[in-house]
Amino acid sequence: MVAAGLALAASTAPVRADEAPRRVVSMNLCTDQLAMMLAGEGQLVSVSNLAVDPRASAMVDQARSYTINHARAEEVHALRPDLVLAGRHSSRASVAMLRRLGIRVEVFAAARSMEDIGAVLERMGRLLGRADAGALAAARFEARLAELRATVRQRPEAALYYANGYTVGDKTLAGQILLAAGFSNTATRAGISGGQVMALEQLVMHAPEVLISGTSYSGETRSEAILDHPAVEILRRTRPSANVHDRDWICGTPYVLRAVHDLGGLRRKALEGAR
Amino acid sequence: MMRLFVTLAALVAALFIASLLVGPARIGAVEGLRALVMGGDGPVPLVMREIRLPRALLAVMIGLSLGLSGAAMQGYLRNPLAEPGLIGVSGSAALGAVLAIHTGLSAAWAFGLPLAALAGALAGVMLVIALAGPRGSSLTLILAGIAISSMAAALTSLVLNLSSNPFAANEIVFWMMGSLADRSISHVGLALPLMLAGWVLLLPLGRGLDALTLGEDAAASMGVRLSRMRLVLVIGTACVVGAATAVAGAIGFVGLVVPHILRPLVGARPSRLLWASGLGGAVMVLAADLAVRLILPERDLKLGVLTALVGAPLFLHLIYKTRRELP
Numbered sequence: 001m002v003a004a005g006l007a008l009a010a011s012t013a014p015v016r017a018d019e020a021p022r023r024v025v026s027m028n029l030c031t032d033q034l035a036m037m038l039a040g041e042g043q044l045v046s047v048s049n050l051a052v053d054p055r056a057s058a059m060v061d062q063a064r065s066y067t068i069n070h071a072r073a074e075e076v077h078a079l080r081p082d083l084v085l086a087g088r089h090s091s092r093a094s095v096a097m098l099r100r101l102g103i104r105v106e107v108f109a110a111a112r113s114m115e116d117i118g119a120v121l122e123r124m125g126r127l128l129g130r131a132d133a134g135a136l137a138a139a140r141f142e143a144r145l146a147e148l149r150a151t152v153r154q155r156p157e158a159a160l161y162y163a164n165g166y167t168v169g170d171k172t173l174a175g176q177i178l179l180a181a182g183f184s185n186t187a188t189r190a191g192i193s194g195g196q197v198m199a200l201e202q203l204v205m206h207a208p209e210v211l212i213s214g215t216s217y218s219g220e221t222r223s224e225a226i227l228d229h230p231a232v233e234i235l236r237r238t239r240p241s242a243n244v245h246d247r248d249w250i251c252g253t254p255y256v257l258r259a260v261h262d263l264g265g266l267r268r269k270a271l272e273g274a275r
Numbered sequence: 276m277m278r279l280f281v282t283l284a285a286l287v288a289a290l291f292i293a294s295l296l297v298g299p300a301r302i303g304a305v306e307g308l309r310a311l312v313m314g315g316d317g318p319v320p321l322v323m324r325e326i327r328l329p330r331a332l333l334a335v336m337i338g339l340s341l342g343l344s345g346a347a348m349q350g351y352l353r354n355p356l357a358e359p360g361l362i363g364v365s366g367s368a369a370l371g372a373v374l375a376i377h378t379g380l381s382a383a384w385a386f387g388l389p390l391a392a393l394a395g396a397l398a399g400v401m402l403v404i405a406l407a408g409p410r411g412s413s414l415t416l417i418l419a420g421i422a423i424s425s426m427a428a429a430l431t432s433l434v435l436n437l438s439s440n441p442f443a444a445n446e447i448v449f450w451m452m453g454s455l456a457d458r459s460i461s462h463v464g465l466a467l468p469l470m471l472a473g474w475v476l477l478l479p480l481g482r483g484l485d486a487l488t489l490g491e492d493a494a495a496s497m498g499v500r501l502s503r504m505r506l507v508l509v510i511g512t513a514c515v516v517g518a519a520t521a522v523a524g525a526i527g528f529v530g531l532v533v534p535h536i537l538r539p540l541v542g543a544r545p546s547r548l549l550w551a552s553g554l555g556g557a558v559m560v561l562a563a564d565l566a567v568r569l570i571l572p573e574r575d576l577k578l579g580v581l582t583a584l585v586g587a588p589l590f591l592h593l594i595y596k597t598r599r600e601l602p
Contacts, residue, residue, distance in 0.1 A: 163442050165457060165575075197575060199299040200457045201322040220377050222449060223442035229459050231325040 020129025021083035021104075026051075027071040027094070028087030030251035031108050033059050034124045035085055036066075037253070038133050046079050055215075058247040058255040073097035083127065111252020113176050118142050120252055141254045145180065148260050152182035156270035159186035160244070161232070162214035163223040165200055169193040174249050177256050181263035183210065183270075204231050210270045211241040212263075240269040276547065279540055283554035287335065290561035294331040295323065297568050329460045334564045335557045336463070337455075337523055340470050340515035342556020343549060345530015347477045350484035350545035351508050352404075355535060355593055356413055359516045360527030363423030364399040368513075368520035369450040370427045371395025373434050375521075377443065385461070389469050393517035399423055400509050400516075413597050452579035453524030455564050466518040473514030474553075476507050481546025488545065526579045528586020529556050535589060559585075 024039060025046045026032045032047035036059055049070050050056050051063035069075050073094040076084060084105045086095050098105050106127055111117050118138040125134015160167050160174055168174045169187040171194050178185050186208040190198060213227050213236070226232065235241070248259035295311065296304050300322050311323040341359065348357040359365050375381040375391035406419035431450055435443045483504045486494040491501060519526070533555035534548055541547035563581040570576060 164445070197573075199572075201298050201300040201326045204318045204321050204326070205300040205302075207318050220379050220382060221438070221440050221442045222376055222446050226457050229325070229457060230461065231321055231459070234321060234325070 023081045024083045025079050025081035026085040031085035033253045036062050117252040155184040156209040158183040158210035159208035160212050165197045165226050167198040168195045177259050181260045182267050211235050215243040242266050287557045295327050329463050330455050332463050334561045337519040338557035338560030339553045340519045341529035342533045342552035344512045344515050346534040346548045346552035358531035362403045362420030364396050364516050365520050365525035366424045366427035367399025368392040368396035368517045369525045370431045372521045373431050389465050389518050389521040392521035396513040396517035400512050449524045452577035453526035454577050462522040466522045469514045469518035473511045476511030481549050484545035528582045532586045
């Protein structure tokens with residue numbers, strides 16, 4: 001059994017690093033989207049099941065034309081890939097298994113800043129043998145980001161509030177989106193830089209000028225009930241507020257620019273209210 | 276007796292005030308209490324009225340319910356190990372609540388949540404009483420409880436694991452351990468009607484439970500109708516445990532620890548133990564909920580963790596003491 005597996009692996013595996021991979025499988029939501037943006041015709045074989053979840057993925061329509069995998073080593077291996085793209089949060093056991101079977105696995109860390117996004121686009125381009133496309137996408141992204149950022153002078157304070165009372169600070173992608181959109185972050189004032197639970201009463205006491213809450217997935221969980229708490233309702237009613245669309249906020253892809261752009265109206269409302 | 280009542284009531288009042296004054300937002304005592312009573316604009320009245328008041332109220336209501344139902348069950352089964360959390364009633368109530376939330380019933384109709392938890396608790400308590408028999412020996416009681424708790428826990432986990440919602444799986448901890456963090460006044464409104472009904476059913480059981488200490492025949496000759504008493508006990512317990520679990524998860528051991536401590540102080544009379552355990556339960560849950568906020572304020576430590584740390588060693592002690600009747 002083991003011998004057969006190894007023999008199979010040997011027949012599919014080694015490609016020289018400078019040669020473009022021909023069968024690429026992605027098993028992480030973020031690498032799914034980056035690969036779909038940059039891969040050549042027929043080069044990408046499969047993306048993960050999250051890529052077709054409209055709540056999490058910004059590229060559902062494109063993703064439907066690929067084979068869907070569930071990030072399990074056995075099914076990924078059965079697709080006979082010569083390159084597997086995984087995230088830092090992919091199961092270590094699955095990644096280790098694929099590597100043991102002789103498949104090249106490239107692991108991507110989650111983007112924590114806007115600078116990471118340019119770098120990750122370039123890296124994905126290089127891995128797919130499409131360095132030019134990657135560099136072009138990175139340049140476009142950076143130019144558009146600079147354009148959006150240039151409009152910012154005053155920074156109203158906004159709080160990001162998710163299910164279970166979770167909030168995020170500046171050292172996260174969502175925090176960076178908030179900064180790029182011209183807000184300051186309540187979490188920073190509360191001494192939170194990463195992601196952490198902020199007690200509801202702390203949120204109320206900090207009285208942010210703007211409240212941005214996570215959209216509920218189905219509403220049918222206890223975790224999301226906190227977003228309907230009377231205290232949150234009152235905050236929402238008495239100041240400009242919005243819901244985030246997770247699909248533009250989760251992954252470090254150029255779609256974060258859409259999130260930045262969408263916050264523009266909210267910011268204008270906050271500035272008018274303050275005047 | 277009066278002294279015990281006054282002491283317990285004073286403790287409840289003091290801990291209730293303390294519960295209002297402790298929290299991650301630093302609010303002065305005078306400022307906070309004034310905002311609570313007078314209201315006004317700004318964040319302080321909002322914190323006091325919408326966040327801290329419901330939490331303190333729920334702690335009292337849930338403590339009262341769990342203490343009372345523990346004392347009533349122990350009186351009826353004449354067994355100090357009977358406790359809603361240990362014998363699977365809370366677990367079954369949690370299953371009912373989880374089903375209501377994840378099928379969308381609770382979103383469509385607010386009272387669907389406590390009523391589903393009531394249905395779960397009813398099934399749990401009926402199973403236990405049926406399996407353990409009217410004079411439940413410790414062994415059958417505990418075995419029945421283990422079976423029902425594990426079944427309810429497994430089904431709860433199954434429902435949460437099957438959910439497509441990414442948050443669902445994390446909620447298993449809440450339903451197993453319980454918490455009062457960030458509950459709102461609407462939860463008080465959801466739980467109170469059922470709890471009131473349960474208190475009204477359970478408190479008058481005292482006379483019958485007193486008679487039962489003399490044995491079933493003696494009780495029957497004194498005019499106690501055992502089948503009716505059992506029915507009232509089952510429904511009353513299901514009401515209070517269902518309502519408590521629906522809003523705060525399964526908090527264990529309160530109904531075990533409190534009657535055990537108070538029993539010597541009331542001369543082992545079940546009728547007195549009922550109200551004393553109710554007040555004592557409120558004291559224990561208020562104190563545990565304060566400790567949760569003082570020990571690890573940043574971490575949302577679960578309430579059931581603390582009650583279990585106090586209760587489980589006592590449970591072991593009680594098993595050690597009663598093991599003579601175990602084969």
